[in-house]
Amino acid sequence: MMILGIFKISKYHRPMIKSICLGIICFISLQLSAQGEFYPPKVEISDYTLSKFLTELTLAVGKKDKDFILEHLDPHILNSFGGDGGIEEFKMYWKFNDDSTNFWEVVENILLIGGPSFDGSSDKNSYYLPFTFTNWPEQYDAFEHYLVYGTNVNVRDQPSTTNSEVLGQLSYQIVQITNPEGEMLSENNDWLHITTVDNKLSGYVYRKFLISPIGYRMGFTKTENGWKINMLVAGD
Incomplete structure (x- = not known):
């Protein structure tokens, strides 16, 4: 027999406990990996x-x-x-x-x-x-967040496709619009500075890939x- 905490688990229950633990781990991993993801829904129109x-x-x-x-x-x-x-x-x-x-x-x-x-x-x-x-999703302020609409959209360190480094890529991710160093944002900007909701990536995204x-x-x-x-x- 093995001990899990203060409980004794028989060999007959080990497979079940293992399955439960794996399920919990997979669920947690899925939740973490899905943070901020917002994909287009499968559309079904009955009318x-x-x-x-x-x-x-x-x-x-x-x-x-x-x-x-x-x-x-x-x-x-x-x-x-x-x-x-x-x-x-x-x-x-x-x-x-x-x-x-x-x-x-x-x-x-x-x-x-x-x-x-x-x-x-x-x-x-x-x-x-x-x-x-x-x-x-209600947890993301509609006035402060946008959706990166597309697959493998580049996030750059400068608001330009030239002389800039790609810091990462995002696919259908909700991001927060940020204002680095007091930079003014306007409706005419071709680029917006964003930060992912987990704060792991910040940079510039071309505006046509961002949806409010x-x-x-x-x-x-x-x-x-x-x-x-x-x-x-x-x-x-």
């Missing part, structure tokens, strides 16, 4: 009308089909948290009739990131994109006339 609408929307964005967008706007669409909403405001806010509008780029990015699953029996008549907004949970997101509502876009906003 065919929503799946069809999202496909049509994706095609319309690719073709820059203004008529499709306008036909599928909710009359009270929310365009910002400081406005009155509505379709006319939408047109002005996005400069929708101008060739220089960034509406198409913004919506394309949202669709590429993807959304959560949708169960019509519980989610009823509304749906939101992207998953970085709907599924964001309170960045642009879209909302849809199901009506008698099909799905309508009822929200396209950023911030809080």
